[in-house]
Amino acid sequence: MASIDGTTNSDVEKAEELKLLANEAFKAHKYHQAIELYTQAIELNNQNAVYWANRAIAHTRLEEYGSAVQDATKAVEIDPRYSKGYYRRGAAYLAMGKFKEALKDFQQVKRICPNDPDANRKLKECEKAVQKLRFEEAIAVQDYDRHSVADSIDYRSIDVEPQYAGARIEGDNVTLDFVKKMMDDFKNQKPLHKRYAYQIVLQAREMLRATPSLVDITVQNGDHFTVCGDVHGQFYDLLNIFELNGLPSEENPYLFNGDFVDRGSFSVEVILALFAFKCMSPSAIYLSRGNHESKSMNKIYGFEGEVKSKLSDTFVELFAEVFCCLPLAHVINEKIFVVHGGLFSTDGVKISDIRAIDRFCEPPEEGLMCELLWSDPQPGLGRGPSKRGVGLSFGEDVTKRFLQENNLELLVRSHEVKDEGYEIEHDGRLITVFSAPNYCDQMGNKGAFIRFKAPDLKPDIVSFSAVPHPDVKPMAYANNFLRMFS
Incomplete structure (x- = not known):
């Protein structure tokens, strides 16, 4: 009936x-x-x-x-x-x-x-x-009235107590020995002194401010380059990436493609490690902005709470400023376009348009910068609404046209959990790479990174499983009511 x-x-x-x-x-x-x-x-x-x-x-x-x-x-x-x-x-x-x-x-x-x-x-x-x-x-103060919190901090005036036994920066230069000692301390859940945390973040800010919104990377013939996706505060999995693939150096350079923080409860350790490598050797590590390098996301998904708990309220403001200095996209050897989210709601966007974006702000709710950080690929052709409610979904034809118009061969992006840590779509022209295995301690996915070797830059994808971490749950520092729902 x-x-x-x-x-x-x-x-x-x-x-x-x-x-x-x-x-x-x-x-x-x-x-x-x-x-x-x-x-x-x-x-x-x-x-x-x-x-x-x-x-x-x-x-x-x-x-x-x-x-x-x-x-x-x-x-x-x-x-x-x-x-x-x-x-x-x-x-x-x-x-x-x-x-x-x-x-x-x-x-x-x-x-x-x-x-x-x-x-x-x-x-x-x-x-x-x-x-x-x-x-x-x-x-809230209007942006044009706001003074930079970075300008008001003099880390040299902060005394280090004699009983402090952790990693120390001697003078102005961040060395490999310091970074190794700091990461080892973090591994054993020992904090870094605020003086050195300030020094790292302020030095990273100076370097990032001086970079363009789109960064060109050159990999010489015979050399290789590694791209990682979202790490989301999973510090122990970040250490595992370095175990598997070596520490960042000029001979072993990395690009971390956004979403370093939030959700995972070791975001402070992740961001200080990445920034410290940047200070140690700017060409050993490149960093791209993700949609979670923003005040509104950090307020909800844990980074703000974690920074207040492990460092101070001033650091919350400071990280927000530094995140606004992160570049939005990278191009490797004029062939591979790397961005956190994806492509655009209109055709005809050129690499020069991305270079011209004034990125020193919180991400807007529409336009090129928003779409770079938030968009996702879709299996069908054309464009569709975003599953996330921000940005859009774009099809294979959109990817193909963008690459052709800009003389590029491949789009690499992150932003989405994948069972194997990666997925190849759009007739091989688009790869998603995600580097947070067993995301939020519950998704059961692998993580992955991609190694490219010049001159042919064929993607060599390495998947890896999650490693144990101390018993601090993901979202431990997240907004109170959000934890009620997770």
Whole structure:
């Protein structure tokens, strides 16, 4: 027997079976598989709000917050009294930093379930976050009135206590011996003295400020070059990359392609190690901005809280300034374009346009800089809306045209978890590389890096598994209410 919308009883039963399979996949952290199964259930019965809300939370786990909002919205359209729909949309809005929209959804949850203690607790946290946001907006100084915090710091005037036994920088130069000692201390969870932390970050700022928005890298014939993707505060996995592939040096140079911090709870150790290598030898390591090198992301996903806990409030401001100095893209031997996110909403963007971006700011919500940091490839042709709710999705034809118009051969980008640590798409013209294995201690993925050897620069991809780390959970320093949802 068929219902008004053409759904038969057997469709309904089959859809329920698929939902149960999807729930099992979700519990096993197989979120892509869960989404596929919920999608099949929805195709058989698209009037069940639960399927849409469940698919929304699977999207949230993959950081596809734009898709999560769409699915949760569909769930509450089908059943306006379905509290989980509002709840999951609110959680996705929170993850996007859209606190005011999230607040409306949690208020709706409270109306539907006035006696749910969990919903009340989350509503209170969200109200606090929105109040704090309004307060910060009210006291924010216009950019042109703001003085650089870096200019007000004199690290030389900071005394080092005689009992300090950690790594020390003698004079002005960061040496390999210092970096090794510092990383060893970090490995044993010993902090670096603030004087040396300031010295590293301020010196890195000077170097990064002097670089263009798009950096050209030359690899001589017979030499090699390594590109790593997101590390996301996974310091012990970063050490493992250096074990597998050698420390950064002029003979063994690296590019780390953004998202050094947030989520993983050793982000301070990661960023100080990368900046220290930059100070030691500018051509041993190149650093690209990711979408998480921004104030709004750091406020939500843990870096700000971690910096306050391990260093100080002044360092929060200082890192925000330095992140605005990071270049946005790199080109290797005029052949390989490397960027954190992806391509653009319009055709005809030239390398010279990227060079001309004034990057010394927080990432805007649209335009070339935003798209470089946020976009993702899609399997279909053309362009589509972003699963993340920021940037866009771009197809193989877009990649091919961009490369052809700029006389390039390959696009390398990061920004997305991949099961093997990498994925080759768009007829071999695009490679995603992601270097945080078992991301957030739960995705079970491998990490990867790519070695290129000149002159042919064929990608040699190395996958690796996660290594153990001290018992500090990912997101340990994240915004209070965000931890409630993770």
